[in-house]
Amino acid sequence: MTEENTVFIGNKPTMNYVLAVITQFNSGDNKVVLKARGRAISRAVDVAEIVRNRFISDAKIKDIKIGTEPMTTEEGRTTNISSIEISMGK
Amino acid sequence: MTEENTVFIGNKPTMNYVLAVITQFNSGDNKVVLKARGRAISRAVDVAEIVRNRFISDAKIKDIKIGTEPMTTEEGRTTNISSIEISMGK
Numbered sequence: 001m002t003e004e005n006t007v008f009i010g011n012k013p014t015m016n017y018v019l020a021v022i023t024q025f026n027s028g029d030n031k032v033v034l035k036a037r038g039r040a041i042s043r044a045v046d047v048a049e050i051v052r053n054r055f056i057s058d059a060k061i062k063d064i065k066i067g068t069e070p071m072t073t074e075e076g077r078t079t080n081i082s083s084i085e086i087s088m089g090k
Numbered sequence: 091m092t093e094e095n096t097v098f099i100g101n102k103p104t105m106n107y108v109l110a111v112i113t114q115f116n117s118g119d120n121k122v123v124l125k126a127r128g129r130a131i132s133r134a135v136d137v138a139e140i141v142r143n144r145f146i147s148d149a150k151i152k153d154i155k156i157g158t159e160p161m162t163t164e165e166g167r168t169t170n171i172s173s174i175e176i177s178m179g180k
Contacts, residue, residue: 042130053158064155082139
């Protein structure tokens, strides 16, 4: 899998990311990975559920991984942030 | 598994839930399930990661499920909310 199959979920409206995932699937990819950190984790779950329930009914959740990544704050300190990786396939 | 092994993650400080999970494991349970909905999903991932990385190093993520649940808003409308279920075991 290349990085092109990955959709990074940030702070934009949820439907922007839903559209990005649908576009990936419709371009012929059979697998799309959603990645998010921190508060965007909830949004990543929303995106996966909306794609699956409303748009691409044969898309399934293949794997979900959670982890911890180091992150540098605006003040220059290093802290840890949780991350999620949701693999969707059809 | 009984409901007693389940920790529902809400809007309290993260460490409250970390303590609840540690207490479950220390009382002899080998499995604890973390459940959360909506924005608390990110906190559930934080709780699992903090327990695993800082407190109970032999605790592992056994399974992660995501889903959609119907919810009634304060105005009486029915809407959907994403949910997560993180199964931890040792």
